[in-house]
Amino acid sequence: MEDLAKLTDLGKPRVVIVGGGFAGLELAKQLRDVPVQVVLIDKQNYHNFQPLLYQVATAGLDASDIVSPFRKILGRQKNFYFRMAEVQSVDAEAHMLQTSIGLINYDYLVIATGSTTNYFGDEQMEANAIAIKSIEDAIELRNTVLANFEKALQMGDAEQMNSLLDFVIVGGGPTGVEVAGALSELRKHVFPCDYKELDFKQMDIHLIQSGPVLLKGMSAEASQKSLEYLEEYGVKVVLNSRVKSYDGYTVTLSTGETLITRTLIWAAGVTGAPIPGLRPEALLKGNRYKVDQYSRVEGYTNVFALGDIASMQTPEFPEGHPMVAQPALQQGRQLGHNIPRLLNGHPLEPFRYDDKGAMATVGRNRAVADLKLPGGKDYRTQGLLAWLMWTFIHVISLVSFRNRFAVLLNWTWSYFSYDKGDRSIIGKAKDPLRVKIKPPVEQMVTEPLKD
Amino acid sequence: MEDLAKLTDLGKPRVVIVGGGFAGLELAKQLRDVPVQVVLIDKQNYHNFQPLLYQVATAGLDASDIVSPFRKILGRQKNFYFRMAEVQSVDAEAHMLQTSIGLINYDYLVIATGSTTNYFGDEQMEANAIAIKSIEDAIELRNTVLANFEKALQMGDAEQMNSLLDFVIVGGGPTGVEVAGALSELRKHVFPCDYKELDFKQMDIHLIQSGPVLLKGMSAEASQKSLEYLEEYGVKVVLNSRVKSYDGYTVTLSTGETLITRTLIWAAGVTGAPIPGLRPEALLKGNRYKVDQYSRVEGYTNVFALGDIASMQTPEFPEGHPMVAQPALQQGRQLGHNIPRLLNGHPLEPFRYDDKGAMATVGRNRAVADLKLPGGKDYRTQGLLAWLMWTFIHVISLVSFRNRFAVLLNWTWSYFSYDKGDRSIIGKAKDPLRVKIKPPVEQMVTEPLKD
Incomplete structure (x- = not known):
């Protein structure tokens, strides 16, 4: 078993939080002065600000700008303990987790494991596509884009060169729209200077969306305007179309059309990341735990779920809240408020979602925002104002002062220099x-070198 | 063959520079207005400011603070071309390089491949130690140190826990001294807050030096003072001692003494990184090419070598110049001055080394400097003034404005916050x-978890 005997809060109830995303981190903070032992378990030793992952993927920010180690954030909180481990299963009867570092028991378990990329069972896609769900994903995507261009310089054959310069992004939600916008900004302002021997008129960016609109769930104005912005940027948006297959080179769409690319970016869906061991009935479709209005997993009294992994069905959200930062943060805060009530035998207070709206950015001075004003009124705006709001909100939402300062500096620099x-x-x-095409590309590099 | 047919300077002589360290990069810059085609080949797409690698390794700086992509640095230089490739061999008769991306021919070849870690043939050491010679090395060392502490939290056994907390640094040159100093600063100001459950009185930092003094080659004052600083910091400096073996757990010294550590940092020597194919007689011991006073490799008229890989024997430096940044920079500058003379049939001018002295830093306000003033006078200082000079010189020497700004900000922040x-x-x-010790550490984690 995990040797937690050194912990100083023995005798106090132990709250084990699995996952340090928005929900888990917020809950840990809220429990600061509550007489419990807070044990946060995460595979990584850092919190990662997921809304800006796409900027890491597109060389807008460094990974270090949007991550913050848990020990740094909460190191001074006396009742906080962190363990870097993978949780393998839960034994709810024994109040025990099996982890990569041994058994850990709990009095209250909070599952805040978030979601993972959903390839809908397509293994070929999973092997060949790149996702943007973790810091490692984002770094891999950035490196791959840059390595593609280095490789493209060797290609004697036009199609093969194009396969390295072209990008297909699948999924017209915020991530897909944001990546498409960022790549087209790089194409316009940055890559032509870095790679003066390549012709960036040859670089195509396709965005494939299964439905009839981008940013489904946002207003018609937001959907329409984001499409206009992307088209102004020269992104080829394909609506009402799905990707049927991708072998690492050829993308086949449901319309029968094919595209050639070495880099397909998969932003088409996520699914919950549950922990084995709980009642199967508690797991809904989309791999989310069914929770009551107190975030309690159905059938348990001391097991909670927060954020993406939780589906709290309400009249307004019959399939649970959107899998984004705000519900996670607010649920974390609410549970932080309820745990002391639970300890004191007071009745719990139900969660009420304060919907603040949604935003997405396409590029410089171009964003869309559907805001809910206090009182419930809608306020919709697109363009410069939306972009300024998006920028401001993302900077102030970052976890540490250091992150905020770094992001603000980087963005200011990029804004005025047009650099990234x-x-x-x-x-x-x-x-x-990695996928060999006939004739092998290596044989295409045949031009004699001539001075 | 590499398809360089798109290059715009066909017909101009081609200067191929292998390696974009201080020497190669400086030469490429110097050739800006010379009617040649400059082709820089490097395994990485970035220049890395090696003197600050140890800061990346010890979480003082981010990797992005000290690297700069070649295309960013020189993208606007019209006659500059970059290829990311590994050079496999040279055919000097055919004026041709074999590379990972095909054949590349040259009119003038400049070898600036620098040096690699020298394990003196000890394969067990190479497998188990960590070096600090590349960005990837530095990141690996930092991650390993942090992962050690996460792992140490599970250890039930005192020796095994100690093996994760203790560090052995081999080599008392600038890198060894700087790493030892930086680790002891982390031990004092940073780790106790991050890992409050660990007892950092148990964390030992050993610095093993084969000779009787640290910073061999610097003045007696510098050697003595650096030793004093390290001892003030609690570093256990072992002089006149070599490491006989290291199996990933037990370090055996030439004195017979043994130390236990999971992390041995190897800073005990470097050796040149030559390219196969040149006359074996041109290669001296230490794998450096014997060059004349014009940096020409012995026996060739159009092959040059610069920096660490070159040994230019002079009365003052009978074994070649020190393998540090200054000779590399100055040789790059001199060759940049000589290449146009060569093209115009003018006599070449010999290299004269302008020795500016040497510096090393131990920690906050603590550095040693042996400077050569103009006119050849020695000026030696230690402590705050030396530290300020070290800081100033390293900041202004960084390649890009962005790097300088980032490093200055990070250091200012760290100075006042005592954070890293x-x-x-x-x-x-x-x-x-990775090295299994009996009884297996996994079995040591046996304490029952108790609330």
Whole structure:
């Protein structure tokens, strides 16, 4: 078993939080002065500000700008303990977790494991596509884009060169729209200077969306305007179309059309990341736990679920809240308020979602925002004002002062210089030529070198 | 063959520079207005400011603070071309390089491949130690240190816990001294707050130096003072001692003494990184090319070598110049001056080394400096003034304005907050438990978890 005997709060009830995303981190903070032992378990030793992952993927920000180690954030909180581990299963009867570092018991278990990329069972897609769900994903995508261009310089054959310059993004939600916008900004302002021998008129960015609109769930104005912005940027948006298959080179769409690319970015869906061991009936479709209005997993009294992994069905949200930061944060806060009530035998207070609306950014001065004003009125805006609001809200929402300062500096720099962040290839990249095409690309490099 | 047919300077002589360290990069810049085609080949797409690698390794700086992509630095230089490739061999008769992306021919070849870690043939050491010679090394070391502490929290056994908390640094040159100093600053100001459950009185930092003094080659004052600083910091400096073996757990010294550590940092030597194919007689011991006073490799008229890989024997430096930044920079500058003379049939001018002295830093306000004033006078200082000079010189020497700004900000922040940079574990880490010790550490985690 995990040796937690050194913990100083023995005798106090132990709240084990699995996952340090928005929900888990917020709950841990809220429990600061509550007489419990807070044990946060995460695979990583850092919190990652997911809304800006796409900026890491597109060389707008460095990974270090949007991550913050848990020990740094909460190191001074006396009742806080962190363990870097993977949770393998839960034994709810024994109040015990099986983890990669041994057994850990709990009095209250809070599952805040978030979601993972959903390939809908398509293994070929999973092997060949790149997702943007973790810091490692984002770094891999950035490195792959840059490695593609280095490789493209060797290609004698036009189609093969194009396969390295072209990008297909699947999924017209905020991530897909934001990545498409960021890549087209790089194409316009940055890549032509870095790679003067390549012709960036040849670089196509396709955005494939299964439905009839982008940013489904936002207002018609937001959907329409984001489409206009992307088209102004030269992104080829394909609506009402799904990707049927991708072998690492050829993308086949449901319309029968094919596209050639070495880099398909998969932003088409997420699914909950549950922990084995709880009642199967508690798990709804989409792999989310069915929770009551106190975030309690159905059938349990001391097991809670928050954020993406929780589906709290309400009249307004019959399939649970949107899998974004705000519900997670608010649920974390609410549970932090309820746990002391639980300890004191007071009745729990139900969760009420304060919907603040949604935003997405396409690029410089171009964003869309559907806001809910206090009182419930809608306020919709697109363009510069929306972009300023988006920028402001993302900077102030970052976890540490250091992150906020770094992001603000980087963005200010980029805004005035039209440049982006560091483009060094450090760490993993997908080998762009991992899928062998006939005739082998290596044989295409045949031009004699001539001075 | 590499398809360079798109290059715009066909017909101009081609200067191929292998390696974009201080020497290669400086030469490429110097050739800006010379009627040649400059082709820089490097395994990485970025220049890395090696003197500050140890700060990346010890979480003082982010990797992005000290790297700069070649295309960013020189993208606007019209005659500059970059290829990311590994050079496999040279055929000097055919004026041709074999590379990972095909054949590349040259009119003038400049070898600036620098040096690699020298394990003196000890394969067990190479497998188990961590070096600090590349960005990837530095990131791996940082991640490993942090992962060690996460792992140490599980250890029931005191020796095994100690093996994760203790560090052995081999080599008392600038890198060894700087790493030892930085680790002891972390031990004092940072780790106790991050890992409040660990007892950092148990964390030992050993610095093993084969000779009788640290910073060999610097003045007696510098050697003595650096030793005093490290001892004030609680570093256990072992002089006149070599490491005989290291199996990933037990370090055996030439004195017979043994130390236990999961992390041995190897800073004990470097060796040149030559390219196969040149006359074996041109290669001296230490794998450096014998060059004349014009940096020409002995026996060739159009092959040059610069920096660490070059040994230019002079009365003052009978074994070649020190393998540090200054000779590399100055040789790059001199060759940049000589290449146009060569093209115009003018006699070449010999290299004269302008020795500016040497510096090393131990920690906050503590550094040693042996400076050569103009006119050749020695000026030696230690402490705050030396530290300020070290800081100033390193900031202004960084390649890009962005790097300078980032480093200055990070250092200012750290100075006043007593904090360090980001401590997220992103990317590769050596598994601290990769060497299995009996009884297996996993079995040591036996304490029942008790609330």
